[in-house]
Amino acid sequence: MPAFSSAEIQQGLAAIPDWALNDGALVRSFSFADFREAMSFVNSVAALAERAGHHPDIDIRYNKVNLALSSHDAGGVTERDFSLASEIGKVL
Helix, strand or coil: CCCCCCHHHHHHHHHCCCEECCCCCEEEECCCCHHHHHHHHHHHHHHHHHHHCCEEEEEEECCEEEEEEEEEHHHHHHHHHHHHHHHHHHCC
């Protein structure tokens, strides 16, 4: 699967509000009431990622979760990243 061009990424970002491009990856930060809620969200994301066979970078800081999506094998952002980002948005 080929990496998207800058124009394709910008077009795709319009469909996934609150996500941004940073350092060659789709990124988004989430805040929750406490650690338990943050971990529940992370576990939901993990289940989606396993089904998709595509795994985000996840950084957990108490009640804050940062996700980064990139297709390392393609050298950038691909349809897989946008698809998973869209699915993650439905978890909230």
